[in-house]
Amino acid sequence: MAPKRRLMLSLAVPVVLVTSLAACGGGGDFFPQVPAGSETGSFVTRSAAPPRAPVASPTPARATxxxxxxxxxxxxxxxxxxxxxxxxxxxxxxxxxxxxxxxxxxxxxxxxxxxxxxxxxxxxxxxxxxxxxxxxxxxxxxxxxxxxxxxxxxxxxxxxxxxxxxxxxxxxxxxxxxxxADPAHHYTVGSFLPPGAPDQTRRPANGSLPGGRRGGYGELTVTASGGTDAVVKVLQGADVIRNVYVQAGASAKVDGIPNGTFDVFYTEGTDWDDANHRFTRDCAFSRFDQPVTFSTTNRPGSIEYTTYTLTLYGVVGGTASTTDVPPRAFPAG
CATH class of the missing domain: 1.20.120 (Four Helix Bundle (Hemerythrin (Met), subunit A))
Incomplete structure (x- = not known):
């Protein structure tokens, strides 16, 4: 079954108001022009106060x-x-x-x-x-x-x-x-920061992870792409039937899958955190659009049972499609 792949300023101009002074007569005295229609005019001279010297803020005392x-x-x-x-x-x-x-x-x-x-x-x-x-x-x-x-x-x-x-x-x-720095006082701080550590790359072996439910003859083979590890989750509602880990470029086969119709999710990434059931880096989350059904039929002298092969990358002739899902929607169990 083959999934559809993800492609994965205004400038303020100051206005200057200019009062023009006209010379009258030859005495050299200057008078303000009186606007037309006005009987009187006034001319007031204001003197600017000298700038104040900046006041320095007091230096705070040292902490004890x-x-x-x-x-x-x-x-x-x-x-x-x-x-x-x-x-x-x-x-x-x-x-x-x-x-x-x-x-x-x-x-x-x-x-x-x-x-x-x-x-x-x-x-x-x-x-x-x-x-x-x-x-x-x-x-x-x-x-x-x-x-x-x-x-x-x-x-x-x-x-x-x-x-x-x-x-x-x-x-x-x-x-x-x-x-x-001070032999008389040992100051402590920094408890909020844990020790530094390099990135981990935890990779379980190919096959079933702990948990799940057995009870039938069904078999499931999963093949991962060559670029990244993957975990396939087979679920019936919230009930985990099987978690299958597959390393990049490898295949894993699991058996003992019971009869029933199941939803299939898968996640890809780097560094599998088994305690939290998540990849910690480079993660992606998908779901197969169609469920898978496993059944068993007893025949005289034989047992017929369902096998599925899931290929987590596009292949010619593939018959399954997948859809990305939000990380919050991916089953955590």
Whole structure:
């Protein structure tokens, strides 16, 4: 069965009003012109007040060590839940929203730090912390775009990426500086950021994944394209009959499929998160437009049963079509 493939300023001009003065007689005295029809005219000279000297704002006092630690603790408290939301995101849309929200919060927190005058011993590390938050905010905004493009698909890839860039590195340097700059005070901050980690590429073996239901003779063979791994889900309503993992360019055959009519979904991508039943990167989601029916017939001396072959890329003579589905609509079980 062959799926239909996805292709995958206005300028304000100042107006100058000019009062012309006409010379009368030869005495050199000047008088304002009186508008026609007026009996009198007046000419008032105003003197401008001299400009005031700017008043310098008083320099705020430096925060005490105790007050400064409270600032850092409040920073951790403000940012922690957002990073938790990044890690728990299960769809590209949720991941993009979580990354964007944390990027905005990082910018707000950095601006707040700029209004704080820290103890002198940690002034440099304080500036480094503010700068790191700004860099991290910019990186998370970029990662949110990657999630919208489905290059990143879940928190399983989004959170390690968020923690592994230049912003995370600069933040850890600032945290170290705050902890060691003043021997009398060990300042702590940064608990919201997990350790950085490289991308994973988890690939189960070809065949059935855990779960599902057996009970018949039906057989299903799935062949994946050469470019990406895939997981086929055979479902009866919300009941999972079989999850089949197929590595790129390979085929997998499963048996023991019970009699019945089933819907078939499949997802393609990189790095299978078995705990959450999702690819964490480069994900796509589809559904076969027609269900598949498995049946068994007992004959004298034999048993007839249904076998299906699903090919997850276009082939000449293919008889099945597929439709993209939103990530939220893809079965999670």
């Amino acid at each position: 060590p105790e007050a400064y630690q409270r600032v850092l603790t409040d920073l951790d408290t403000a940012l922690g839940p957002g990073f938790g939301a990044i890690g728990s995101a299960q769809t590209p849309e949720d991941l993009a929203a979580a990354l964007s929200a944390v990027a905005l919060n990082l910018t707000i927190q950095a601006d707040g730090l700029d209004d704080v005058r820290p103890p002198a011993a940690v002034a440099a590390a304080h500036t480094g912390l503010s700068d790191a938050l700004g860099t991290l905010a910019s990186e998370l905004t970029s990662l949110a775009g990657d999630a919208r493009d489905r290059d990143l698909c879940t928190g399983g890839s989004g959170l390690p990426r968020a923690a592994s860039g230049s912003g995370g590195h600069l933040l850890r340097l600032a945290v170290l500086g705050l902890a060691t």
